[in-house]
Amino acid sequence: MRNTLYMKRVLALIICGGMILISVNVVFAQTYFPQFAKKGDTVVTATVGINRLSVSGYQSPYASIIFKTQSGIFLASTTADSKGYFSIPNTLINGSVLTYCFQAVDFKRIGESDACITLSGPVTGDISYPDVFLPPTIGLSKKQISVGQDGIIFGYSMPGATVNLDIDGKVVTVIADSTGYYTYTYKNVPEGVFRISATANLSDKKSLDPTNNVILEALSVPQQITNEGKKAVEKVKKKVPFNLFPFLLIALALLVAIGVLLYKLKFKPWVTIVDFLRRRKKMHHDWFLDKW
Numbered sequence: 001m002r003n004t005l006y007m008k009r010v011l012a013l014i015i016c017g018g019m020i021l022i023s024v025n026v027v028f029a030q031t032y033f034p035q036f037a038k039k040g041d042t043v044v045t046a047t048v049g050i051n052r053l054s055v056s057g058y059q060s061p062y063a064s065i066i067f068k069t070q071s072g073i074f075l076a077s078t079t080a081d082s083k084g085y086f087s088i089p090n091t092l093i094n095g096s097v098l099t100y101c102f103q104a105v106d107f108k109r110i111g112e113s114d115a116c117i118t119l120s121g122p123v124t125g126d127i128s129y130p131d132v133f134l135p136p137t138i139g140l141s142k143k144q145i146s147v148g149q150d151g152i153i154f155g156y157s158m159p160g161a162t163v164n165l166d167i168d169g170k171v172v173t174v175i176a177d178s179t180g181y182y183t184y185t186y187k188n189v190p191e192g193v194f195r196i197s198a199t200a201n202l203s204d205k206k207s208l209d210p211t212n213n214v215i216l217e218a219l220s221v222p223q224q225i226t227n228e229g230k231k232a233v234e235k236v237k238k239k240v241p242f243n244l245f246p247f248l249l250i251a252l253a254l255l256v257a258i259g260v261l262l263y264k265l266k267f268k269p270w271v272t273i274v275d276f277l278r279r280r281k282k283m284h285h286d287w288f289l290d291k292w
Contacts, residue, residue, distance in 0.1 A: 051095050051123050056087040057132025058202075060156035060180040062107035065134070067091065070099040070116060084158045084180060095123040101211070104134050106156035106180075111137030113155075113198075115208035135210040136163050136182065136198040144217045146224065151186035151216045153196060161202040168194045176200075189218040 059065060063080040067088050075093070080086040093100070101116040113135050119127065136157035145151055157163050157176045165172050165184055176182040186194075197213040199206065219227065 051093050052090045052126040053093045053100070053119075053123075053129065054087075054089040054091070054127075055100075055117075055129045055132055056085070056089075057130070057134060058084045058158055059086065059102075059104045059113065059134035060084050060106050060137065060158060063113075063134075063137070063156065064105045064107070066103040068101055068103065069097055070101055075100070090126075093123065095121070098123070102132070102134055102208075104137060106137040108156070108181075111139035111155035112212060113137040113210060114212035115210055117208065131205070133158075133200070133202065133205050133207040135207040136161070136176070136200050138165075138196065138198045138210075138212075138214050140196075140214050140216055143215065144219060144227075145189060147191045147218050147220050148188055149218070151189045151194075151218070152183065153186060153214070153216075154181070154183040155198060156180045157182060157198075157200045157207075158202050161200040164199045164201070166197045166199070168196075186216070189216065191218050191220050193217050 055067065059080055061080060061082050061084045063084065063086070065078050065080065065086055065088075066074065067076045067078075068074050076088050076091050078086050078088050098119045098121040099116055100119070101114065104113040105111070106113075115135050117129060117132065119129065137155040138153065139155055141152035141154070153165060155163075157180050159176060159178050159180045161176045161180070161182075163174050163176055163182045165174065167186065172184060174182045174184050194216045195213045196216060197210050199209060201207070
């Protein structure tokens with residue numbers, strides 16, 4: 001009978017401890033990882049109007065092109081043909097929304113091109129926006145290099161197009177080959193951070209101005225050592241989440257409290273273990289156990 005009472009008390013204690021651990025875990029997750037505190041009933045919606053917009057233009061052969069609003073709402077997508085031309089017909093739009101954007105990725109997936117157009121508004125009917133020349137895609141072989149090394153810049157545009165690379169205000173010109181591919185070697189790069197963007201000209205037609213760029217960093221030896229140290233720390237943080245330390249302390253304190261309560265309740269298995277340890281070896285904290 002007495003053992004049954006002990007078991008009930010211990011079971012109640014374990015249940016209470018488990019509930020406390022779960023509560024602490026939830027609070028901890030919402031404090032250190034706010035994304036877990038978001039509601040699960042979020043609904044993403046998009047509104048379209050009754051007007052239709054047809055756009056056409058060119059970027060590079062077989063480029064993948066996404067058409068979206070300036071706020072990022074997807075509207076349509078297409079793939080350019082073998083000569084680089086594309087068409088996106090009859091896209092439903094809201095007449096009060098005037099700015100629309102393109103995101104292009106070349107068929108080699110080595111670079112990206114972003115640009116936007118603004119319609120004359122308000123839009124009250126179906127309209128066409130032809131002859132859109134999207135800027136070249138742009139990419140880097142390496143985003144970080146050592147001071148004095150060469151930076152390799154590449155991407156795709158229309159075959160034979162003149163590509164203008166703006167390297168922090170300094171413009172260099174290269175010609176795209178028959179596939180639309182271009183490359184430029186920025187030799188002996190000095191220390192610093194360089195923002196690079198690309199535009200193009202084809203038969204006196206200038207491309208749209210890009211809204212994206214790439215960033216090339218040329219680092220000195222001390223900077224590289226510092227960066228490697230930061231990367232090592234980040235790897236350790238991923239493997240050992242230091243933010244869990246407060247939670248572990250709380251869990252440890254809770255386990256100690258459960259142990260004390262079990263001993264006070266004279267729970268036989270626990271009392272036997274503690275007494276056995278005390279008999280085998282004089283414990284440094286016997287004065288504390290004697291008070292139980």
